[in-house]
Amino acid sequence: MKPHRKKRLGIILFIAVGLSLSIGLTLFALSQNIDLFYSPTQVAAGEVPSGQRFRIGGMVKDGSFLSAQDSLRVEFITTDYVNDVPIHYEGILPDLFREGQGIVAEGSIDTAGIFQATRVLARHDENYMSPEVKAALEAAGASTENHSSLVEK
Secondary structure, eight states: OOHHHHHHHHHHHHHHHHHHHHHHHHHHHHHHTOOEEEOHHHHHTTOSOTTOEEEEEEEEOTTOOEEOSSSSEEEEEEEOSSOEEEEEEESOOOTTOOTTSEEEEEEEEOTTSOEEEEEEEEOSSTTOOOHHHHHHHHHTTOOGGGOTTOOOO
16 A cells, blocks of 8 residues: 555544544433433333433322421422322422422432432413423323313413
8 A cells, every 4th residue: 555545544544533432422421411201100100210310290289299397308299190209309499389280300210219309390381381291191191171270372
């Protein structure tokens, strides 16, 4: 092989290895930040392994909210009107959080089947429902017309 072809092949191989390495590192970094969305029915069915970070969405079950007197620890149940999942959270809840409203919580489920939330998000007005929560409710067979606390846009 002639020297100029050898040099050209070396440059091409160097560029190919560099691109492969940068694409691989980028995909690895992105995979660490992806939180999949699950409904309470999917969580109750065991589709999510304990310890995996994910988002869960549904409605806060009426009468399920408990707050600790001496800390920011709260407990409540989220439901898609088919299955319920208990959620524990320590922190300040959004101002719009209340029973009967749609929420999305981020965190992981522990070995006891309790969702340990790291962040809780609430809907922002009376006409809005998260598309993920709405789709999860519809997939579970709980239409928005069946529940007076749900309002479609």
